[in-house]
Amino acid sequence: MEWEIKRRSNGCILCNKVFSEEEEYYSALFDESNIFIRKDFCSSCWDKGKDEGLFSFWKTKVPKKDKSSQPVINIDVLLDVFMRLEGNDETNQKNLRYVLALYLIRKKVFKLKSLKKQDKEESLVLYYPKEDREFNVLNLNLKEEEVEAITAEMCQLLNYPYLDHELPVDTM
Numbered sequence: 001m002e003w004e005i006k007r008r009s010n011g012c013i014l015c016n017k018v019f020s021e022e023e024e025y026y027s028a029l030f031d032e033s034n035i036f037i038r039k040d041f042c043s044s045c046w047d048k049g050k051d052e053g054l055f056s057f058w059k060t061k062v063p064k065k066d067k068s069s070q071p072v073i074n075i076d077v078l079l080d081v082f083m084r085l086e087g088n089d090e091t092n093q094k095n096l097r098y099v100l101a102l103y104l105i106r107k108k109v110f111k112l113k114s115l116k117k118q119d120k121e122e123s124l125v126l127y128y129p130k131e132d133r134e135f136n137v138l139n140l141n142l143k144e145e146e147v148e149a150i151t152a153e154m155c156q157l158l159n160y161p162y163l164d165h166e167l168p169v170d171t172m
């Protein structure tokens with residue numbers, strides 16, 4: 001998978017400041033020649049960090065150490081990435097969009113309305129009740145293993161950087 005994840009840097013990518021417990025910081029996805037790179041910035045470096053190639057970003061917070069807090073995937077971030085990927089023809093990005101769609105269906109954010117056949121391609125027609133709109137997603141018919149692999153990549157890309165282990169898909 002052509003995604004590179006700058007993670008486990010334990011701090012700001014610009015000033016190397018290590019984030020402290022409960023500190024708020026920014027995570028951002030950059031599209032660098034169709035490779036997604038995740039970078040984390042402290043709040044004071046964020047303005048300098050928003051440079052070319054910024055694809056999507058979100059504000060987040062270092063979780064408390066003592067709590068066995070489940071890392072949370074922010075649905076809004078997934079939706080944002082999903083919407084920004086619309087119309088992108090790069091294979092990896094299409095795969096990511098398809099996997100995001102499956103995940104959002106499972107989380108009941110989208111409803112699978114129908115399958116639409118056009119030429120030799122099949123699309124999933126998704127309904128997004130919150131905004132009363134529909135999306136078409138190319139049905140890639142990926143194998144189970146491929147979906148799993150991409151989902152794992154997606155978690156790494158979008159999760160907090162303080163994970164020592166990969167999450168099983170179902171606990172996301």
Ligand SMILES: [Zn+2]
Binds near residue numbers: 015042044045046
């Ligand atoms: Zn910084």
